[in-house]
Structure formats: C-alpha cells, structure tokens
Amino acid sequence: MLNLKFFFSPxxxxxxxxxxxxxxxxxSTGFYRNNLREKSEIYLNSTVGLWILVCSISYLLGIIVYEAIWNSRKNRYISSQNLAIQAENSKKFTKLLLIFTLLINLFAIYQLVAYFGLYGFYMTLLGNGSEDLRLAVYRALKAVNTGWAIAFTVPVVCISYVTVKKTKDRHVGFLLFFLLVIHIVLILSTQSKGPIATIATSIMICELLINYPKVKINFKKFVVGLFLAIVLAFSLLIIQSRRNPEILTYQGIYNELVSYTLVSYNRLSYVMNGDLEIPNNGIGFWTNRWYWGLPGDTIVPNLFDIKPQYDAFSAWLETFNKVDNAKLDERYIWITIYGEVYVDYGYFGFMWFVIYGLFSQMLYRHISRGNLSVYAIYPFAMQCNFGWYSGAAIGTRATLLCVIIAVYITVSNKIHQRKEMI
Known part of the structure; x- marks a missing residue:
C-alpha cells in the first residue's frame, strides 16, 4: 500500500x-466575464503573479527553517505507543471537555429558539423564509455571544475521536456521538456548508493520521472513505441549494467551484490594483481575527494609535458592499490568503508567510511524535493550508481555541508524566 503522508504535509x-x-x-478575460459577467484584472497580471511567488517562497522558507531545527535534534517515531498513553491519561479531561462543549452547543440552540421561536428555528433548519436566514442566525448568535461554540467544537471533536480510537472508551464515544448530532443541528440553522465540511474533514484527517508516519489506505478504507466523501458532497450541495437552487445543476456546481477558487484571485488583482477596498485595511486585522474581540483587545493597538473601524462581524458584512461597489458579484467576497495578507501588511506581508510556514511544519512534524495535543490543531490548520484560495483562515478565532486546548493537554500530560516518575 502506498504511504500517503506527503499529501498531508504543508x-x-x-x-x-x-x-x-x-x-x-x-x-482569459472572457472566462471571468462568462462565469460572473465581470471584468477581469487577473489575466497574466505580473504584479499579482510575482506577489504570489514571493509569498509562496517565503512560506517554503519557513518550512525549511523548521526542518533544519527538527533535523538538528534526535527525534524518534514513537507515535503509536505515545499517542495511546496520552489518550489514556487524558480521558477524564476529554469527557469534561465533551460535556462542556455539548452544553454550549445546547445553550446556543436554546438561545436561537428563544430568539426565533420554536417554529422560526424549525424554519431555519429547513431553509425556508423570504429573508436571509443565514445572516439572521449569525446576527442572533452574535447578539447572544455563543457563535464561538461552532469553532470551539472542532478541536474537541478531533481530540475525542483520537481518544476513542486509542482507548475504546464507550463513555467518550457516546458523548462524542451525542455532541456531533447536536452540533449538526446547530450548524444546519446557520444555512452554511463550511462548518459541516470542517467537522467531517477533521475527522477524516484524524483517522488517516492516527497511525502516522504510516498513512496508508487499504481497499476497505478506500471504499468506506469514498462512500463518506460522496455522502458529504451531496450533503453540502443540499445545504447550499437552500440558498442557491441552481447548484443542483451541472452548471451550478461548475460555477460554484470556479467562484470560490479561481474567481477569488480576480478579487486579489482588484485589491492590488487599488480597485477594491477591504474594510479595516492596514492594521493587521484579517490575519489576526483571533485577537480582535478578546477582552482588552484595544490595549496594545492603542499604543500604536490603531483602531479598527468595524468589528469582525461588521467587517465581514461590509466586505459584501465593497465588492459590490467594485462592480463585482457581491456573493463572492474571498480575496485569497495573499489578498488578506496584502491588505494587512502591504508588500511586507511576505514575512508573515515565513512564520506561517514555520508554524505549519512544526505541527506536521509533531504529529510523528504522537502528541495528542497536536490533533487539536493540525486537522484545522491543514484545512487552512488547503484553503488559500479563500483567505487567511489560520488567523481566525478557531485557531486560538485549538491552541488553548492543545496547550492544556500538553501541560496536563507533562504533569502526569512527572507524577509517574516520582
């Protein structure tokens, strides 16, 4: 069987x-005009091409730097045994984490029911109604301050899944199953396919990486994986069809794939040509969304006289208006990771990519050491790495939540190891 570990690397x-x-x-310019009826500024754009190349080389440099650090140490692959030990040591914490996450998901659903009414909430699940229900749900989650439950669930599911696989603990397995059911209900109310894809992909990544460095798929796993991938694809299409019925056609699927990938680079060219203005530009906002909105988030920026004009939710909404003002299709606001870094730091953004590359390679390499804590971060980070065509997802609040959980697991396992040595 072919070892697929390279496909999971940065x-x-x-x-x-x-x-x-x-x-x-x-x-060609006709491609963008035919798909979205908008003017293209990306075709053979040397400025955009050079910027992408410089950022890519900088990311590669970060990978190389960490590889040099890694190879200078004596590292041994101890994944199977070490991961099983850590999973066993972390069972109690994992159960508490699952219960807490389950409660915040239930609380978020309760608040949405209180906000919309039971019938109104039921209608959001079905995707019925004349108003933009997705936007209404996000406004409601922001108003009751429980929207973070969606991002928080991702690392919890990853850690729990690995724990179940390594310990076969029935209680953890039951709590994980219950959490997934409740979480899917919460996600369906948002009318968004993204969180469903994130959770499903994270589980798949954990399943494949759990025996790292041997990432191999036998015929049975291939068939099961293919079946699940097809089910997931159809599920995402159905979710998206509630907002865009055309996606259930061949042309609709094609337009959706093109609009969320290739066309986003056209928005990048508009940004770099000065024809598209993005809210909160020049203050490091988009690559540090994990920071803005935290208690005391104005202390450090005030020292440098920095103040965002919009909060994260308002900036997201305003981006639709900015794209529309640029005479582009306002449904598609992605400007790629290269665009968000450029908006934040200008041409100095290549230095940010060096740090990002180092961070990605560090996580990837620590998977080989069987660190349970890394499973709280890398499945999400890996998806961020493959989603550069959209934006700098690695800078969102989800990454911060992943890191917090990972740090706690690391510290608790260190304490447990010291107690055993005494």
Missing part, C-alpha cells in the same frame, strides 16, 4: 495553492 498544500493560482492567472 509542502503538498503549497503545491496545490500554486497550481490554482497559476490556473487563475492564465484564464
């Missing part, structure tokens, strides 16, 4: 990003 994610970027650069 290097492969970088390769796919470059391929998509190149495909976007060589498309």
């Amino acid at each position: 290097l492969f994610a970088l390769f796919t990003s470059i391929v998509i970027a190149f495909a976007a650069l060589i498309q």
